[in-house]
Amino acid sequence: MIATLAYLALGLLLLPALAPLLAFLKDGRAGRKAFLTAIGIAALLLTALAAYVLYTGTQLLLPLYDLAPGLGLTLLVDRLSAFFILIIAVVAFAVAIYSAGYVEHLKSPVRKNLLIALMSIFVLSMVLVISAKGMVGFLFSWELMSLASFLLVNFEYEKKGTRKAGLYYLAMTQLSTVFLIAATGVIYAQTGSFDLQRVAFSSPFWASLAFLFAFLGFGIKAGIVPFHKWLPYAHPAAPSNISALMSGLMIKVAIYGLVRFLLTVLPPGPVWWGILLLTAGTVSAILGVIYALKEHDLKRLLAYHSIENIGIIVMGLGLFEIFSAAGLHAVALLALGGALFHTLNHALFKSLLFLTSGSVLNATKTMNIERMGGLSARMPGTAALFLIGAVSISALPPFNGFVSELMLFEAFFQAYLLASPYLQMLLVIAFSVFALTSALAAACFVKAYGVVFLGVPRSKEAKEAKEAPRSMLAGPAVLAALCIVLGLFSFQLFAIAGFSFPVPDLLVVGLLLLAVYALTAFALRNVGKRRTCETWSCGYPSAGSVAEYTASGFSEPIIRIFDAIFLPKLTVEREYHDGQKALFKRGTAEMRLMRFFEEYLYDPVARAVEKAAAFVARLQDVDLDLYVAYIFVSALLLIIVARFLI
Amino acid sequence: MNWLFALYFVLNTAVAVALAPLLMGVVKKVKAWAQGRRGQPLLQPYYNLAKLLRKETVVSSNASWVTRATPYLSISVLIVATLSVPLLFLPGKTSAFGNVILFFYLLALANFFMALTGLDGGSTFGGMGSSREMSLSAILEPLVLLTFLTLAFVFKTFDIFGIVGTTSQAGIFSVDPVLILLGAAFFVIIVAETARLPVDNPETHLELTMVHEAMVLEHSGKHLALMETAHAIKQLLLMALFINIFLPFGFATQPTAASVALSLLSFLAKSIILAAAIGLFESSVAKLRLYRVPGFYAVGTFLVVLTIILEVFR
Structure with missing residues (x-):
């Protein structure tokens, strides 16, 4: 029964691959709706299945197809796989709803059909990677996922920069596969089997080698610094619904691989594995957010935040390894729980942010936030949804991003339990960088929301922007609701799942906030008169958007403070009317930030x-x-x- | 939720809201004395709030609902944050309050929305204030959390109730002498978080210097009253944390009427002395240039890192 449902869900996911055939119909709109509905239903079925496996802890074995004797594509869904399938299914459901409206914005019907077909294959391939029983099926689906996403990155290939992004992406993703094949080779040499089971390594050297290959392979795909450079090119180049899938889900598939190796394939590792993960995660987190701050392309800004959040997740995995190696299993579990919960949360709010910024892109025809502004009045629904995503990603209570970062902070707080003082100092440093990261993310999203949605429109397009159609609001709304629910009910959810993490009961906090808010607003409702008036601009006639603070102006103090990282080069050219250089005629000033890794x-x-x-x-x-x-x-x-x- | 917690809820919130403007007034008065002026009456902040509530509330026509909601949100957030800082006595174990991260991230939530209102009006000043505030608070964050990480090393807990529970049992500085270093660092945090000299100048409306004031420039009437109350409560909470961790004597160890009354008196005395100290400190330093402020934070960070090294390698 359960297995039949699973096959049905996979079949439904494969069905929209036929979407290009709709080109033979006069108007494929109904057909596209049907195919997207199929994806939606498949996602719901997968959600139910994943929840069932998560709750009962049963394992689901699904034979698919034998490539050759011994090289079977068999799916095995255990609790870890089920958790990641849950993430994929929920986000895919929201993206399918969103796409119903989004796809119709594309010009040619061929493109519309193709996008749906590729999207379904992409989602299917991710599900297959996560439920693969052995490395053969894993690598096969992994390549399917890479190819589908490569085609999707190149989807708008005639746009400037897209093909470069596509090639960049292809090169890096193939490099990642090379390392994974190497890891598979090591495992096969040790066990003679491709299964993703606990491997008994003949010496710690081989275990560490397999770990290093896996770390590199998954690290490249997840966008860990310094292998991150493809990510801010590729994710924004894809259509917005695909950006949501890539940033929300695909890099999480890499995280799944890393977690799978750490938990069930590799033996408990020496402490340097954890140190490596923690260091890589910390560097990714801080550099991701610092690069995001200077970014004024909305989708690229979000892509850099993906690097930051992947960094936070990998930090959590590093903490897990470090505390496990020290035998502190309660703290290790807290760190692992934080990392996995952050994986879920990031999938939700990053997809939410990418989907809503896709609506903004459609409405304003630009991704440059310096040409937006005042969209809150014009697209109130999109603005509110984006704000929920922004508050969640800034880790502010009582939303979900706060809870997972809190769990990681709490794991750090217990650094005093570790025996080695040097390890303690390492954790202290990583902790302070993490605190900085988290605060900078809030600064970045004040900029993003403030410049895009508040104030006065900075261009004609922004002024004439229209609210997105209903489906493009409904899709993100599902994710926004989940962001709130997972935050408010985190305490209760962990209790149901049987974990006793020291997480404050945010439901109480949330309800109290609401109560005090309502009471204050009610008590003051008739106090004083109210008037709406133009913003005071020092007596000058209304300057409109010229007087407004720009995004560059907003991030300037931070760029100045961190100029050791940005290495800004200021070139100023001035022309004067006279030889004494007293009367200024005209001039240009340009600030260029160094792209260190490139x-x-x-x-x-x-x-x-x-x-x-x-x-x-x-x-x-x-x-x-x-x-x-x-x-x-x-x-x-x-x-x-x-x-x-x- | 038991009766003790209900009592704690009412008393803690009432004391915080009632005393917060007074401490603002004390700082102002001491600064005036230091400058050789008589200064405003001690209760002037209360009169200001009463006056603001009667005044017209003007909202920019550019502003979205964020500007209208933020004042109420700020006050709600600060009142909920109050529950994490025991002012008079400890309510026993709760599942929701006392978490350090929750407390500081609630403050960050209020800050986030306040910074958004700075951008909401579409004016230059507001944006400038938001930009500076978010930049400065971002680089302050590591110092704040590091201080509590060090406290976790000392007290083996990161729960505010747990820390205060330990300190209130002990005498002055009997817990650990490193707390003196941490106390100095925490003083830097109070000065920075409450937008005081040398980080920010609370008296001025000059674009060169203002940070916090620029963000709330567009607020008026009851909105401004709420924002100012929230700001005053934030100052009181940070001062209370300082007092309860570093100068805990007099804090009620049992929730009996007599000891709570004594606790209130001692808190009142200590907070007024601390506010006076802040006023004197402000009078003795000059405003730092914006890009010099990180150096001021570095002083605090240095003290904390020194403490951590002492703790780790002892």
Whole structure:
């Protein structure tokens, strides 16, 4: 019964792959609605299944297809998989609703159908990765996921920069697969099996090697600094509903892989695994948010925040490893719980933010926040939903982002339990960086919400913006409601799940807030007169948006404070009327921020690869005689090598 | 929810709301004395609030619902935050309050919305204030949380009730001498969080110096009254944390009528002395340039890091 439902859900997810056939119909609108409904129903079924597995703890074994004897695509859903399937299903459900309105904005019907087809394959592939029983199925679905998302990143290929983003993404995602294949190789060499089960390593060296390969493979895909550079290119280039899936879900699939390896494949590791994870997470978190602060492309800003939040999750996993290695299992569990809960929360609010910014993009035709403003009056629903996402991602109570960050803070607070003083100091440093990250995220979202939705419109397009259609509000509303519910009821939910984390009861806090708010508003409702009036601008006639604070102005103090990281270069050119340089005629000033990783890591590597490629190309571009010589030499070498092997 | 907690709820909130403007007045009075003036009456903040409630509330035509809701939200958040800081006695174990992170993130929630209202009116000043406030509070955050991480090293708990429970049993500084260093760092936090000199100047409306005042510039009438009360409560709560952790003598260890009354008197005396100290400190320093403020925070951070190193390697 349960298995049948699972097959049904997977089938329903595969069904919309037929969407391109709708091109033969005159008006495919109804057909598209039907296919999106199929995705929605499949998502609901998967949610129910995942909840069932999570609650009962049963394991679900679903054979799919045998590639070859012993290389079967078999699905195995345990509680860890079920948790991630739950995340995917919930977000996919909201995105399916949103897409009903969003897809119709695209110009050609072929594109509309194609987007739905690719979207369903993308979601399906993520579900398959997470429920794969062995590494073969895992890698197969992983590549399917990478290819589907590569096509989706390139979806608007005629736009400037999209193809570069696509190539960047393809190169990095393939690199990640290389490391995963290496990890698989190590595991196969040790056990002779591809199954994702506890591996008994012959020596700690092989375990650490497998861990390193897995960390690199999943780290690249998750966007951990310094492997993050593809993420702020690729996620914003995709259509907005896909950005939500990529930032909300796909990088979480990488987190799933990491957690799967740490929990069920690799043995309990030495403490340096945890130190590596904690350091990588901390660096990603702080750099992600600092780069987000200077970003004025709304979707790219959100993409940088994904790097930040992935960093926070990886920090939690690092804490889990460190406390586990020290035998402090209660704190380790708290850190792991925080990391996993943050994974769920980030999926919810990041998808929410990407979906609502997609609505903003559709309404204003720009992603530059310097050309927005005043959208709260024009798109009140979208604005309110974005605000809920902004408050959640800024980790403010009583919403969900607060709870998961609180759990990680509490794990840090128990650093005094660790034996080694050096480890304690490491945690202290990571803790203070985490505190800074969290506060900077709030600053960034004051900027994002304030500049986009408040104040006066800064362009004609922003002035004429219209509210998004109903489905594009309903989809994000599901996520927003979950952000609030998971925050308010976190205490109760953990109690039901059987965990006793030291989390404050936010339901009490929330209800009290509401009560005091209502009481104050009621008590003061008739006090004093009220008047609406233009903003005072020092007696000048209304300057409109010119007098308004810009996004660049807003983040300027932070850029100045962190100039060691941004390394801003200020170039000022002035022209004067006279030789004494007293009368200023005109001038330009430009501030350029250094792109450290691109200039010092990616570009050198890319140049080296190009050089190697040029060398190889020289070998290739020759006449037939030389090719025959190549074959002769290769055959000779093979014979010699074979002689030693046999 | 038991009777003790209900009593705690009523008393704690009432004391916080009633005393908060007085402490504002004390700081102002001491500053006036330091400048050789007679200064305003001690109760002037109360008169100001009463006056503001009668005045017209003007809202910018650019403003969204955020500007209208934030004053009420600020006061609600601060009143709920009050429950995490025991002023007179401890209510016993609760599932919702006393968590350090919850307390400071509630303050951050109020700050977040206040900064949004700065941008809501579409004026230059408001945006400037929000930008500066969010930047400065972001770099203050590590200092605040590090202070409590160090307290967790000392007290083996990160619960405010737990910390106060330990300190109130002990005499002056008998818990640990490192608390002197932490107390100095915490003083920096109070000065910074309550927008006082040398970080911010509460007296001025000059665009070069103002941070907090710029954000609330567009508020008037009852909205301004609520924002100012919320700000005063925030100051009182931070001072109360300082008092209960670093100068805990007199704090009621049992919730009996006599000891609670004594606790109220001692809190009143200590908070007035602390407010006077803050006033004197403000009078003795000059406003720092905006980009010099991180250096001031660094002084506090240095003290905390020193304490941590002492604790970790002892």
